[in-house]
Amino acid sequence: MSVHDDLSSIQRSLDDLSRSVSRLEQQLGSGGLEVRRIRTDADHLRESVALLRAVSAAPDAPRRPDLVTISDTPYDGSLWTDSDDEGLGARDRRAP
Template sequence: MSVHDDLSSIQRSLDDLSRSVTRLEQRLGSGGLEVRRVRTDADHLRESVALLRAAAAPDAPKRADLVTIPDTPYDGSLWTDSDDEGLGARDRRAP
């Protein structure tokens, strides 16, 4: 199966779930905490699948290229205004 087929299958299952939750709401009432939680969870699943579908779209923006960090040491002058971590300030003693 392709990603598109999988997402379509999930969407059909979510549609079935939504219809089932609607029938439960009609039978049990929509005011109960349990029914509201199931409705909210079903809605969150629907939103998550929509995000997946957007991310899997062929024209979706791809991740930016990785940035290479050189192995050469950093310039020491970058750190003149900071304290040595864990050692305290240069002009004071540690307690």
Template sequence: MSVHDELTRIQRCLDDLARSVGRLEQQIGGDGLEVRRVRTDAAHLRESVALLRQAAAPDAPRPDLVTISDAPYDLSLWTDSDDEGLGARDRRAP
């Protein structure tokens, strides 16, 4: 299955979930904390799928890749830094 098909399938499941939550609210009331949490969580899922759909769009801008060289770093960049967690080279731990 393609990404588009999977996202469409998820969207249908979320639509079913929203209908089920609506029916549940009618049966037990929508004032309880539990029902509000389920409704809110379902809304968050719907928003997340919408973000996924945007990110998976074929014309969505892709971030530029940055090439990192395998060459060693210039050691002079770290002459004034301490070894993290080990303390300074010329001092003792308290």
């Protein structure tokens, strides 16, 4: 199956879930905590599938930045000759 087919299948299942929750709300009332939680969870699933559908529709969007390899070789010590040692003060002065 393609991604589009899978998303369509999920959407149909969510539609069935929504209808079932609506029937439960009619039978049990929509004021109970349990029914409200199920309705909220179903709505969140619907929103998540919509986001996933939007991402899959735009495959050119960057998914993850490329990794940068950092070398294990030590840096050239001459790069740090004009800097102070952090917290220790300048090299040619004494600490108080």
